[in-house]
Amino acid sequence: MRFADWEPHYTAILEYFGFEREADEAAARLLADLAFGRDDVGLLEALIRDKTVTVCGNAPSLPEELDRVEGTVLAADAAAEVLVDHGVRPDAVFTDLDGATDVFVDLSRQGTVMVVHAHGDNIPLLRHWVPLLPGPLVATTQAAPLSHVHNFGGFTDGDRAVFAADELGAARVRIVGFDLSDRDVDPVKRGKLFWARELLHLIGYDL
Numbered sequence: 272m273r274f275a276d277w278e279p280h281y282t283a284i285l286e287y288f289g290f291e292r293e294a295d296e297a298a299a300r301l302l303a304d305l306a307f308g309r310d311d312v313g314l315l316e317a318l319i320r321d322k323t324v325t326v327c328g329n330a331p332s333l334p335e336e337l338d339r340v341e342g343t344v345l346a347a348d349a350a351a352e353v354l355v356d357h358g359v360r361p362d363a364v365f366t367d368l369d370g371a372t373d374v375f376v377d378l379s380r381q382g383t384v385m386v387v388h389a390h391g392d393n394i395p396l397l398r399h400w401v402p403l404l405p406g407p408l409v410a411t412t413q414a415a416p417l418s419h420v421h422n423f424g425g426f427t428d429g430d431r432a433v434f435a436a437d438e439l440g441a442a443r444v445r446i447v448g449f450d451l452s453d454r455d456v457d458p459v460k461r462g463k464l465f466w467a468r469e470l471l472h473l474i475g476y477d478l
């Protein structure tokens with residue numbers, strides 16, 4: 272999605288949560304610095320273009336849905352750890368690092384592409400984890416893109432993975448481990464799942 276098309280949704284999200292655009296922009300610049308020019312978007316695209324792609328969210332239902340996983344596997348944040356526990360190594364992990372553990376470092380070492388998202392509320396996590404990730408890296412922002420910091424559209428880790436799959440030309444996108452009506456989460460998370468549904472609807476996914 273072009274930033275001009277994304278921006279009105281982004282502005283509405285900032286207003287809804289009271290997030291600061293300037294803080295998102297500062298985080299994107301910091302991530303660009305921490306990445307030292309690393310940008311493996313070509314590798315991510317090769318995993319996705321013309322392929323069947325499964326995006327795994329971290330709803331409690333994920334373990335029961337693993338038999339539906341097919342093709343290239345994109346994990347949303349802590350869904351990566353659930354996959355690893357069930358013997359599946361994701362091809363890429365979309366994360367703002369609030370679900371990061373040493374498992375992410377192991378995955379990175381094994382070649383999983385870490386698609387790391389910068390925003391105004393994860394600056395300490397960026398400083399901690401990005402230097403520890405030895406493998407392929409793609410940096411993302413929800414604000415205006417920079418030369419090696421991409422914006423494929425989307426907001427939460429899960430819907431951003433679906434937006435990236437769409438933008439990078441997946442032949443088919445299968446979505447598992449998404450329960451966007453989950454009531455068993457705190458109010459902010461409920462708001463985030465609300466936005467995930469709105470944004471996915473925009474690009475033709477009704478969940």
Ligand SMILES: Nc1ncnc2c1ncn2[C@@H]1O[C@H](COP(=O)(O)OP(=O)(O)OP(=O)(O)O)[C@@H](O)[C@H]1O
Nearest residue numbers: 328329330347348349370427428429430449450453
């Ligand atoms: N019921 C659900 N509970 C949690 N995550 C869900 C659910 N359904 C879908 N997801 C997707 O799975 C992603 C990863 O979930 P995780 O529990 O790691 O959340 P998170 O890292 O706190 O998410 P975010 O950072 O995007 O707020 C979420 O970003 C969301 O897009």
Ligand SMILES: Nc1nc2c(c(=O)[nH]1)N=C(CO)CN2
Nearest residue numbers: 290390391392426427428463
């Ligand atoms: N500023 C800010 N941006 C975000 C946040 C967040 O907590 N703060 N959480 C996200 C994933 O849910 C995505 N973007």
Ligand SMILES: [Mg+2]
Nearest residue numbers: 348367369428
């Ligand atoms: Mg997260």
